[in-house]
Amino acid sequence: MDSLTAYYLARELHARWNGRRVAVFQLHQKPAGVTLGTVGSEPVHFDLSRQDVVAEAAGADSKAGHLDGFVVLGVQAPIDDRRLILRLEKAGKFRGSAARRATLEISAIPSAKGALLSDDGGHSLAKVGSIAPPLGEPRPELRDEQLAAAAASGDSAVLLRGRWLSPTFARWLLTNSEQIVERYRNIAALPDAQPAWCDGQLYPFPLCEDAKSAVSLIYPNAFFDSPIPLAPDDRKLRALERMRGELSKADNVRALREAADRLMTIQHHDVAPAEMILPNGETVSLSPRQGESPKALAERLYAEVRSKERAIDNLPARIRKLEEDANAFASQPSTKLNAKMVQRALPFRTYRSSGGLDIWVGRGAKSNDQLTFRESAPDDVW
Structure with missing residues (x-):
């Protein structure tokens, strides 16, 4: 999972889980992984044994374990970093008693793949795999002249020093050197995601000419366990x-x-x-x-x-x-562009108030109905 995919996956999971009570939480040792789901949503499994840690829809027993009674306060991915951070809270047992807080950090950093659940004092409650290093400074955004030089030389090494860029995104930028500046500026602006399949993998944007639109950055259940079916003759x-x-x-x-x-x-x-x-x-x-x-x-x-x-x-x-x-x-993800692609439902618009409240706004009547009747939590303010 590259840093840009982690960022957009965090956006999607935030929209799915924010304000909802944890229904499923499991840490798996062999193979290493973590499964988490909230009330009203399908659990998501992160396979930490894979080289490219991805999120996959998963069936799991409804056991919240360490997170029993906790509610997700938010999901975020640090700028230009390959980890997801979930903030959680559990109301006090008695009226007026302090709430408990916890943080779940899922790292897809190649040298430190793992998951760590800690309390608000930083003490470890549960972990699997490696512990991620402290957050570092994000890479700088590339300047126009750096992008032009990379386009002229075809050297992706220059691009990999820039924010959000992975080898896959760098190759995509170099496929159209005339638009390299425009493409990179668009990525750096972090527009709404347009999930797409390319070469059997999910990306937040279409990175190939024969990309096929997707509705999510979460892989279908058992996608990696099932053999690729052959075309029926x-x-x-x-x-x-x-x-x-x-x-x-x-x-x-x-x-x-x-x-x-x-x-x-x-x-x-x-x-x-x-x-x-x-x-x-x-x-x-x-x-x-x-x-x-x-x-x-x-x-x-x-x-x-x-x-x-x-x-x-x-x-x-x-x-x-x-x-x-x-x-x-x-x-299966097609290798040919589907000309009659089903239009993907756009995510809700999200804002943050000066007081730290997350604000969701639908994009129309249908989107507002989805927000009201499917995504909202009982204690949301309208």
Whole structure:
């Protein structure tokens, strides 16, 4: 996780967790990681064993552990730093008693990946992995002449000395040297995020020509555990359609069995009837062969019934498997730009008052409804 992604991930998590009570908190030793979730939101897992620490949606037991009763006061990422800092508070047990405060620091710094939970006195309550070093000064913003020199030489080393830049973002800047100053100034201004998939990874901005829009910087659940599905070939697609057809034809199995049973009651007749009316009034077309007796037709219908019953027992699972494979392939980050991309919902506008209050403002009627009925906490001030 680079510093720019950490900054925008903190923004997203702040909007998701701020003011909400912790419902899930787990520190994992092997492999190292931390899982946290609040009431009303899906838990997020940070896999500290990965080289590129990322946030992934995760299922987890609803146990808050050390953070039982705590509420998230805010999530932030220091300027140009690869760590997330969560401020938490637990109300006093009795009226008038002091609240307890805690800080959870999650570090994605390559040489110091870990998570540390400490109380308001700085004492460690729980930790996993390494402890991050003290905060340092952020790198300076690059000057126009530095950017121009890097564009002329194609040297990304100069860019990596600038604020917010990682090798990936540096390469992106160099892909269009004529716009390098404009691109960098836009990043440094920290505009609203535009999450996008590039080469199977999530970034806060589209960094490739064939980027695909995303709605979040949090990876889908089990994204890294699932093998990349192969595109279903035509043979599998034809098999899927054939099985669907067979299953749809099996819905008359009850009527066929009842018709076969009734044919056996008239097996002494010479020729089977072309159709039969069942006691419920349903008419079943029998399509007898020329000169076929009722008994012979009944035996043929029984065989057809057994075949359809096997289809009912076996085909649904096989159809689901093929459909899951096809859907999994279709939902993978595309390598081609989707021209009809679904427009992403923009985040709420956020401000901070002079008194330190976080202020959220919706961007329209639909956004205000989302803010009012989905994101707000009971003790929010309106």
